[in-house]
Amino acid sequence: PxxxxxxxxxxxxxxxxxxxxxxxxxxxNPNKAQALRQAMLATMKTHSNPRNWAAFTLIGEAD
Structure with a gap:
């Protein structure tokens, strides 16, 4: 989980x-950590301030 x-x-x-x-x-890609990383990179393009994308983290299993 x-x-x-x-x-x-x-x-x-x-x-x-x-x-x-x-x-x-x-x-x-079923790897949750990679999916989150890619989502953060995409969000950075439209919301460049880190307060808008850097707050998110995955806790638990990545796969």
Missing amino acids: SVIVSLWAVSDAPTSELMQAFYQNLQK
């Missing part, structure tokens, strides 16, 4: 964008 958590409050728009990208990436 695993969970994605945010270490601080993040606005709804970047959170929604990141989570949509995460689940799209997860369909292509």
Whole structure:
């Protein structure tokens, strides 16, 4: 089991964008850590400030 958590409050728009990208990436690659990394990189393109994407972390199993 695993969970994605945010270490601080993040606005709804970047959170929604990141989570949509995460689940799209997860369909292509079952490694949750890689899917989250790719989602963070995608979110950085539209929300460059780290407060909008760096708060998210995976706790638990990556596979």
